[in-house]
Amino acid sequence: MGYIGGMSTPCGTLVEIRDAIRSGAMSSVDAVRGCLERIEALDGTVCAFTQVFAEKAIADAGAIDARIAAEGAERVGALAGVPVALKDNICLDWGKTTCCSRILEEYESPYTATAAQRLIDAGAVIVGKTNLDEFAMGSSTEHSCFGPSRNPWDTERAPGGSSGGSAAAVAAGMVPLALGSDTGGSIRQPAALCGIVGVKPTYGRISRWGLVAFASSLDQIGPMTRTVEDAGLALDVLCGEDPLDSTSARVEVPAFTDRLRDPIEGLRIGVPAQARSEQNDPDVARVFEETVERLRTMGAEIVDIDLPHMGAGIAAYYIVAPAEASSNLARFDGIRYGRRAEIDQGEDLETLYSRSRAEGFGGEVRRRIMLGTYVLSSGYYDAYYNTALKARRLIKGDFDAVFSADASGAGVHAVLLPSTPTPAFRIGEKIDDPLALYLEDIYTVTANLAGIPGVSVPAGFAEVEGKRLPVGVQLLCPAFGEVNMLRIAAGLADSSALETMPAG
Numbered sequence: 218m219g220y221i222g223g224m225s226t227p228c229g230t231l232v233e234i235r236d237a238i239r240s241g242a243m244s245s246v247d248a249v250r251g252c253l254e255r256i257e258a259l260d261g262t263v264c265a266f267t268q269v270f271a272e273k274a275i276a277d278a279g280a281i282d283a284r285i286a287a288e289g290a291e292r293v294g295a296l297a298g299v300p301v302a303l304k305d306n307i308c309l310d311w312g313k314t315t316c317c318s319r320i321l322e323e324y325e326s327p328y329t330a331t332a333a334q335r336l337i338d339a340g341a342v343i344v345g346k347t348n349l350d351e352f353a354m355g356s357s358t359e360h361s362c363f364g365p366s367r368n369p370w371d372t373e374r375a376p377g378g379s380s381g382g383s384a385a386a387v388a389a390g391m392v393p394l395a396l397g398s399d400t401g402g403s404i405r406q407p408a409a410l411c412g413i414v415g416v417k418p419t420y421g422r423i424s425r426w427g428l429v430a431f432a433s434s435l436d437q438i439g440p441m442t443r444t445v446e447d448a449g450l451a452l453d454v455l456c457g458e459d460p461l462d463s464t465s466a467r468v469e470v471p472a473f474t475d476r477l478r479d480p481i482e483g484l485r486i487g488v489p490a491q492a493r494s495e496q497n498d499p500d501v502a503r504v505f506e507e508t509v510e511r512l513r514t515m516g517a518e519i520v521d522i523d524l525p526h527m528g529a530g531i532a533a534y535y536i537v538a539p540a541e542a543s544s545n546l547a548r549f550d551g552i553r554y555g556r557r558a559e560i561d562q563g564e565d566l567e568t569l570y571s572r573s574r575a576e577g578f579g580g581e582v583r584r585r586i587m588l589g590t591y592v593l594s595s596g597y598y599d600a601y602y603n604t605a606l607k608a609r610r611l612i613k614g615d616f617d618a619v620f621s622a623d624a625s626g627a628g629v630h631a632v633l634l635p636s637t638p639t640p641a642f643r644i645g646e647k648i649d650d651p652l653a654l655y656l657e658d659i660y661t662v663t664a665n666l667a668g669i670p671g672v673s674v675p676a677g678f679a680e681v682e683g684k685r686l687p688v689g690v691q692l693l694c695p696a697f698g699e700v701n702m703l704r705i706a707a708g709l710a711d712s713s714a715l716e717t718m719p720a721g
């Protein structure tokens with residue numbers, strides 16, 4: 218396709234770069250330089266990165282090249298020499314971990330997140346940190362203290378969020394893999410709007426140690442890549458129990474890339490009535506129906522199902538997530554963590570706390586803290602928080618029911634949903650309407666509430682004002698069912714044969 222070394226994108230996919238390095242066709246330094254050049258050329262416009270570790274990345278790549286020469290790439294690791302990026306709410310013991318918040322603008326983490334360490338131990342080279350909505354609260358990256366990232370398909374539009382920097386970086390061919398975090402859709406929604414693959418693994422699959430907590434019962438780290446195979450390769454490295462995270466699961470980690478080519482014939486895929494909302498953009502609705510037909514052509518059995526409590530998802534999520542956030546963010550008070558405000562002689566500690574927090578947090582984060590403390594306060598706890606937990610149980614029950622075999626023995630293997638109700642929206646379009654932004658998450662929050670895995674795959678395009686904008690679809694599977702999930706996703710990606718590189 219005219220890119221260096223026969224790669225399919227400017228920087229290559231994860232698998233392409235890994236193979237080129239393994240075969241000796243490319244050095245890690247070359248791969249890292251390729252990414253840095255692309256970042257240099259485009260990031261002034263796309264604003265995907267909050268920090269680029271150019272010198273360190275080249276030095277790290279040089280060290281990896283030396284190890285590859287001495288030991289062979291396979292011994293160095295599954296990602297020997299491959300450049301990657303991290304969302305800037307994932308700690309590294311170098312650079313800054315800002316969460317794109319004024320309050321952490323200068324924060325230097327003393328330790329490295331387990332997920333990042335696993336990438337490093339597999340030989341990957343971290344080239345930089347990517348932009349997000351402050352503390353991962355948002356769906357557009359417009360809530361970042363550094364300003365929004367831009368969608369590479371149309372730079373007037375948002376890349377989605379909160380992992381919008383990671384999505385934009387991968388979509389623009391700046392890195393083959395970026396980690397995101399997904400509390401209510403923050404990997405899958407930006408992946409859909411940027412035309413890439415985004416996986417939210419089962420709760421507990423990947424350690425959360427070193428991920429700055431937003432809502433601890435919902436947060437998961439996951440890979441954002443151009444291909445399903447790349448996502449599988451990243452999961453191979455990232456998944457597994459971690460003694461530092463007591464919620465990480467002690468379950469066997471399968472080889473996620475092993476069964477990607479298995480035909481999906483005979484698999485039952487549930488299409489919920491709720492997927493066909495009148496509110497969906499017409500192009501989203503069309504791509505969804507085309508996807509159903511493609512799955513049928515591939516031999517899957519399409520089963521009409523009902524997820525009767527899905528409609529309560531947004532309300533439940535926007536109670537549970539802020540409640541947990543209000544507690545998690547209590548530590549940012551200018552004393553324990555975060556930028557300290559100036560106070561005058563004679564002013565008290567309370568003033569120092571409240572001024573530090575008022576100056577340090579942006580409007581959306583303050584809104585969430587207020588919502589969260591309100592729903593947890595005495596007198597309201599039962600009415601809001603407890604009710605939301607009940608709704609959460611019902612939502613999980615809906616999925617348990619469709620996945621488990623019924624009297625006729627036929628539970629579904631996966632559920633198909635749109636990833637988002639609309640294609641990418643304009644920067645500024647929804648910023649003054651928090652509810653409109655919250656509704657972006659209508660198809661994604663239920664997976665987090667139920668703890669199950671989800672993947673967004675590119676499935677087609679919308680034509681909006683003369684621009685082609687990517688549209689994604691989402692597959693959800695039972696807990697720890699990622700192997701089947703990726704197998705169906707890979708089948709879909711192959712059958713659509715989309716050109717997933719934005720022009721220019």
Ligand code: GLN
Pocket residue numbers: 353354355356378379398399400401402403404431538658
């Ligand atoms: N958009 C959702 C929110 O604003 C999800 C965020 C996330 O997954 N981190 O809370």
